[in-house]
Amino acid sequence: MKSSSPPAIEARDLVKSFGNTKVLRGLSLKVETKTTLAIIGPNGAGKTTLIKTLASVMRPTSGQVLIDGWDLAEHAQKARALLGLVSHHSYLYGTLTATENLDFYGRMYGLSKPAERIKEVLDLVGLTGRRHDRVATFSRGMLQRLSLGRALLHKPPILMLDEPDTGLDPQALATMWDILHHDAPNRTIVFTSHHFERALSAASEVLMLVKGRVAWSAPSSELTLTTLEEAYSRAVGEQR
Numbered sequence: 560m561k562s563s564s565p566p567a568i569e570a571r572d573l574v575k576s577f578g579n580t581k582v583l584r585g586l587s588l589k590v591e592t593k594t595t596l597a598i599i600g601p602n603g604a605g606k607t608t609l610i611k612t613l614a615s616v617m618r619p620t621s622g623q624v625l626i627d628g629w630d631l632a633e634h635a636q637k638a639r640a641l642l643g644l645v646s647h648h649s650y651l652y653g654t655l656t657a658t659e660n661l662d663f664y665g666r667m668y669g670l671s672k673p674a675e676r677i678k679e680v681l682d683l684v685g686l687t688g689r690r691h692d693r694v695a696t697f698s699r700g701m702l703q704r705l706s707l708g709r710a711l712l713h714k715p716p717i718l719m720l721d722e723p724d725t726g727l728d729p730q731a732l733a734t735m736w737d738i739l740h741h742d743a744p745n746r747t748i749v750f751t752s753h754h755f756e757r758a759l760s761a762a763s764e765v766l767m768l769v770k771g772r773v774a775w776s777a778p779s780s781e782l783t784l785t786t787l788e789e790a791y792s793r794a795v796g797e798q799r
Contacts, residue, residue: 570612573612595749
């Protein structure tokens with residue numbers, strides 16, 4: 560049953576295993592509406608697995624995920640309509656143009672005026688001039704910008720990004736974060752990152768993930784780069 564004012568995202572006792580390897584270990588968290596949450600942690604902490612599980616790309620081994628109160632296992636279609644995802648995989652088709660890719664997803668999302676929204680999105684991510692070019696010819700930065708456009712196409716209230724900075728040149732980085740900063744007051748954003756400075760500057764909350772568990776979380780306003788680095792060192796050291 561959907562509650563009246565649930566968190567944007569909630570995970571309850573989330574476990575994800577690959578064979579005998581447990582990547583998420585009974586993880587629970589809540590992300591309130593219109594919060595920007597940065598998830599940090601060492602390699603192998605489970606950051607990508609967590610994002611993919613919250614975004615319904617992966618199914619948990621056990622536990623529950625709720626998106627705006629909708630149980631992802633029971634109401635997947637309703638929950639997915641609220642989500643946009645940018646990950647290491649672009650989910651774009653190289654043989655199609657930028658416009659054709661967005662048109663494909665626009666039809667999947669059931670947009671009433673896909674052509675109008677596609678034009679807006681291509682302008683937003685700075686790719687109007689490449690709208691008729693095949694995606695296979697795009698640079699890494701252009702792919703990431705078009706992936707962001709794909710994720711924003713249906714105006715989802717929740718956006719998830721897995722290490723969005725990876726492999727981007729300064730221009731692509733600046734474009735992407737300008738868009739995200741502009742959107743942040745009206746959207747719940749969750750992103751993973753190895754960059755502490757980015758976590759502090761872009762997020763209202765920072766969560767530390769270590770060995771598939773939440774080690775701690777705190778408002779970014781209560782952290783400095785030094786205190787964040789010290790907390791990171793302590794959390795990683797205690798889990799060894």
